[in-house]
Amino acid sequence: MKAHGNVFKYKDNVDTDVIIPARYLNSSKAEELALHCMEDIDKYFVKNVKKGDIMVAGKNFGCGSSREHAPIAIKASGISCVIAETFARIFYRNAINIGLAIIECPDAAKEIEAGDEVEVDFDSGIIYDITKDKKYQGQAFPEFMQKIIKAEGLVNYINTSAS
Template structure:
């Protein structure tokens, strides 16, 4: 399983209130939430993101409240994977539960820049920055996580068994 796309880059401590502001939580419509994803720190994110793009951030991505809307709005926006130096634990769990691939990799988080073209091999964990000709070793995904992601989330994966 692979992902390839243009990078949208963010810094440290991007919290769930910035990922999807609370003022939009009165809807369960994922397309509507995607239109407001990241707008408080990147007003043009929704109009610039393309299906398959990749989000890269530094440390403690997804900190703050435990709202599931945060990873769901990222996924609905078209982002195929989030790479960060580290993730808040509840965000990490929520992302896996909805089938949003996430990878912790300090080198990639530090060296990849906005606009770079990046390819990720989930089986090996290798992240290739095609723009810079560099590779970084992230964690590979175990088979059960690949099944959850391919099933579009934990609940769908359980239903398929």
């Protein structure tokens, strides 16, 4: 499984209220949440993001409240993977639950820049910055997590596994 796209870059401690502001939580529709993803930190994100693009951030990405709306908004916006130095634990679990690919790699998170073209191989954990011709070794996804992401989330994975 691979992800390939252009990078949107953010700093440390991007919390769930910045990812999807609380004023939009009256909706649980993914498409609606995507329209407001990152708007308080990057007003051009929604206009510029394309399906397959990659988000890169510093430490503690997804801190704050435990709402699933944040990874849902990111995934629905078209982001194929989030790379960060570290993730808040509840965000990490919520991302896997809804099928958003995430990978921790401190070196990649520090060195990859906005606009870089990046490819991520989830089998090996290798992150390749095509723009800079540089490889990073991230944390590879265990096979069961890849199956959950391919199934578009835990509920779909369980439903298809039970059939």
